[in-house]
Amino acid sequence: MSLIVQKYGGTSMGSVDRIKNVARRVAKWHAAGHQVIVVPSAMSGETNRLLTLANDITSDPDPREQDMLAATGEQASSALLAMALIAEGVPARSFTGWQVPVRTDSSYTKARIAEIDGDSIRAELDAGRVVVVTGYQGIDEHGYITTLGRGGSDTSAVAMAAALGADECLIFTDVDGVYTTDPRVVPQARRMRVTSFEEMLELASLGSKILQIRAVEFAGKFRVPLRVLSSLTDPLIPIEEETESGTLITFEEDSQMEAAVVSGIAFSRDETKFSLLGVPDTPGVAYSILGPVAAANIDVDMILQNQSVDGTTDFSFTVLHDDYERTHEILKTQVGPAVGAKQVIADSKVCKVSIVGIGMRSHVGVASLMFRTLAKEGINIQMISTSEIKTSVVIEDKYMELAVRALHKAFELDQDKYIPDDA
């Protein structure tokens, strides 16, 4: 008998029929003797519906009240799922975040989980019940409802698994696992059977929408094995077959993973590049530029400072599109004049493409194959950044699909893992 946490996303809970299917799937695990905690998202579209109402009321909804509002989506879907389970003959009860309780800080709309008291859930499990716990929400020290931000149900599920020492946390979603890259761009993309937390973190932060990054961090921190798998299979598929499917995200670096130098290619069009041209190159110029941006709470991703020529330099960095307006304002009115830049340029026609692989730690020549591949396709690299297990480039956005396909082929991700010459 195992203790399993199962998280179902909004699409999996998107209709009465799908909720019934989730109930059948959970009933199968319960019948096999497992203890099951289910963490459902709101029915797809519901959170948007609620937040649209809020934004129709006021352009700047009070965050405490927004959480009070948004938390209802998961409360409703959890109650519906518990009903469906009971109707299937499975003893079940739903609990909200405050009933568990899931204690968080008071950062409304993006709260962080501080502590989960698992005693009441444990008692329900020991009484033979399936426990449905609302994702996405908790309660703060004032007794007010908080939410964890978009995708927060993943974090709820992982936190619940960590608090109760679950054997595995299954993330059911509308894809059947984590792919080497987006199959809509590269039809040859393959599902990874196993990947590491570190790779998953890089893939998640680079725009793969499968798992909320905080959920992966949480899982890594508390060593909770995560499995991403599809909720669109036959709910009565044998359990052995079900666990074989999907992608296991593990903290155990097994031999199979060692062989994979590059395991996936991520990409994103979410960034804008800003350049300050002809900046007098004085000591501390980077701080003079990025200090005010950071002070405005804007995350800077990639940074490039050119070699100084004739005492001036060009300085470029990228931020998320969402921060475009604010960044532009700061550069034009404040930073540009202050550092004496000749020109401030914003370029939204860029994209970021990254290769990710835990094996890059111990292998050289990976980045150079990336650059060679892009050069062969005539793609100019505008910026580069590297970490232990990833290399990212900024290129013109019209080349994005071409670059991803070429790299996917060059690293032989459609066939087998790429093993470089020095392996």
Next chain:
Amino acid sequence: MSLIVQKYGGTSMGSVDRIKNVARRVAKWHAAGHQVIVVPSAMSGETNRLLTLANDITSDPDPREQDMLAATGEQASSALLAMALIAEGVPARSFTGWQVPVRTDSSYTKARIAEIDGDSIRAELDAGRVVVVTGYQGIDEHGYITTLGRGGSDTSAVAMAAALGADECLIFTDVDGVYTTDPRVVPQARRMRVTSFEEMLELASLGSKILQIRAVEFAGKFRVPLRVLSSLTDPLIPIEEETESGTLITFEEDSQMEAAVVSGIAFSRDETKFSLLGVPDTPGVAYSILGPVAAANIDVDMILQNQSVDGTTDFSFTVLHDDYERTHEILKTQVGPAVGAKQVIADSKVCKVSIVGIGMRSHVGVASLMFRTLAKEGINIQMISTSEIKTSVVIEDKYMELAVRALHKAFELDQDKYIPDDA
């Protein structure tokens, strides 16, 4: 400075624009220096939407889970209203039933309020905030969410007013008060400016849909003055004018009310009449007939036992349409044979018309004017029941409108209060 509880029904909360109007109205009261607690219903249609989802999941939803589901409607509308208030510049916070807390028993879907701890609400009011409290719901001893049944937000508002010693409880709805009868049937129906709790109880229980009967009972028990008024007026109408509108339901029997012998006419098509013909008239026959019906938890309203002729009698009673099937089954298979009835007849083509007035206590001749009026219209009375402040008759349902209009005229409700000759 007064402490005012204001309850807004689903229609009043039915759209973003209407919620904004409610916020403007509440802001006006707050600006005038009053402490205000607002109890909103769910947005109109929302509770039905949720319960339809539940019934699509299973024909017999688990009651605990149904309450978990249904309570979200008021939580969402309360948060939206608090946002709208804050956007209007009014400090406000919304609280769920469990946050107050409103303690109830564990009769899910029809819980009764046991106790309200008003301390946290009082602290918010003293801090200058408007407090929005979800209607319709509470928390039981297990920490589970309960709901009070359809129309329960009226009860929530009155209970909140009682717990905090409010000066008045305003029930805002889509009509502008309690009328002498339904204006759709009698265009001359007049709004009552004042009525008593006892009259309101009779009118509510007889089918006027304006107030939940438990709310009126609660208000009477705790002597909370209630006022029913329209939320469809200009929200910025002067407060003096606003309190002049609507109907005040008071426990103070003032002189104006003394003069009103009959203050309203209620009617309903919700009942079915059952008759057992040719029943041998033995002692205890009434109990033999009604005992099994009561045992099945079916409420019997009016009862008629004819004079015995040749040792047999005819026995009739009415039940709500909802109980038709079950009652018919009990009479046919069990009671009819047991008491030796010659025939069991069900008649759904009946209606009940009642005249209600606190002055009936001290005045005679009221019932006889009722009977005379109906006779003059050629309407046959099938059953009669009387209480201290009402007289009800069962008649053929096709005469309902005719009877109501004739009685409204006979008791001069369209002009002034009827004062009988012996006054």
